[in-house]
Amino acid sequence: MPELPEVEVVRRGLTDFTTGRTIDAVEVLHPRPVRRHLAGPDDFVARLKGQVFATPARRGKYLWLPLESGDAVLTHLGMSGQFRVQPVGAPDEKHLRVRFRFADDGGEVRFVDQRMFGGLSYSEGGAELPGEIAHIARDPFDPLFDEDLFVAAVRRRKTGLKRALLDQSLVSGVGNIYADEALWRAKLHYARATDTMKPLQIREILRHAREVMAAALEVGGTSFDALYVNVNGESGYFERGLATYGQENSPCPRCGRPIRREAFMNRSSYRCPKCQPVPRHARW
DNA sequence: CTACCTGCCTGTCGGC
DNA sequence: TGCCGACAGGCAGGTA
Numbered sequence: 612m613p614e615l616p617e618v619e620v621v622r623r624g625l626t627d628f629t630t631g632r633t634i635d636a637v638e639v640l641h642p643r644p645v646r647r648h649l650a651g652p653d654d655f656v657a658r659l660k661g662q663v664f665a666t667p668a669r670r671g672k673y674l675w676l677p678l679e680s681g682d683a684v685l686t687h688l689g690m691s692g693q694f695r696v697q698p699v700g701a702p703d704e705k706h707l708r709v710r711f712r713f714a715d716d717g718g719e720v721r722f723v724d725q726r727m728f729g730g731l732s733y734s735e736g737g738a739e740l741p742g743e744i745a746h747i748a749r750d751p752f753d754p755l756f757d758e759d760l761f762v763a764a765v766r767r768r769k770t771g772l773k774r775a776l777l778d779q780s781l782v783s784g785v786g787n788i789y790a791d792e793a794l795w796r797a798k799l800h801y802a803r804a805t806d807t808m809k810p811l812q813i814r815e816i817l818r819h820a821r822e823v824m825a826a827a828l829e830v831g832g833t834s835f836d837a838l839y840v841n842v843n844g845e846s847g848y849f850e851r852g853l854a855t856y857g858q859e860n861s862p863c864p865r866c867g868r869p870i871r872r873e874a875f876m877n878r879s880s881y882r883c884p885k886c887q888p889v890p891r892h893a894r895w
Numbered sequence: 896c897t898a899c900c901t902g903c904c905t906g907t908c909g910g911c
Numbered sequence: 912t913g914c915c916g917a918c919a920g921g922c923a924g925g926t927a
Contacts, residue, residue, distance in 0.1 A: 612920070672921075690920055726904045728921065770898070787920065878920060
């Protein structure tokens, strides 16, 4: 499940295989991944022919491939989207959705997506920052991320802490896995009411989110259920670094109590019942 | 404006 | 053995 670290691994991997290369042909094998390109698959293909890629960029979980024309290919991996680099003629992946062929002798770039929550679209003038994602907050690794603004915005919200961490208009890039891991590191419960938190506590949880995502990035990300691999098809190793996510009934690495799985926000949340007790001020 | 819910997708797995 | 529901979950778009 790609969150910020996994998307960054993919961005770095794509850099070597797209930057400066001229697109010869794009093939859309399934229309759904280009559904957000309203002009349709044929228009998507036609616009890209002959264009040259610049260096891939990222904000949060969004990735885009700027073009020298000033436009961009905007992408989101969703739950199961993958970019793969393959030699021309290699067998198609079962869930291959879009293929990029190049004018040189090098390999193809392929977008593979089992569940098709992800997708690609053509962003006019989007090389710097696609207008489609202008509403997405900067992520915690963005040098221009405004921490004071974040603290103030979180405290204004009447909600629970995990909801705030997952809200892409407050901070981007954090998903279910790293939200749970950051909460565990900060010894905070997911339902901690944000409007009663002290500014320093909010800075702390943000610091933990940054640290856990940086640690994951260093080892190639988290490949929890094999739906995430890098552009060469390799898994990341951070699953071993997870303290809570997916660790139901395993001992808390800090206190030994069994990790608990709870339904929250129509998904699973994992926490240590001792390190992260239900707070006095809670919002579910 | 904020807060929160639902639909979108497919493959896997457990229960019966 | 096969069928069915639960589950995985980010985000757009909707409601109140």
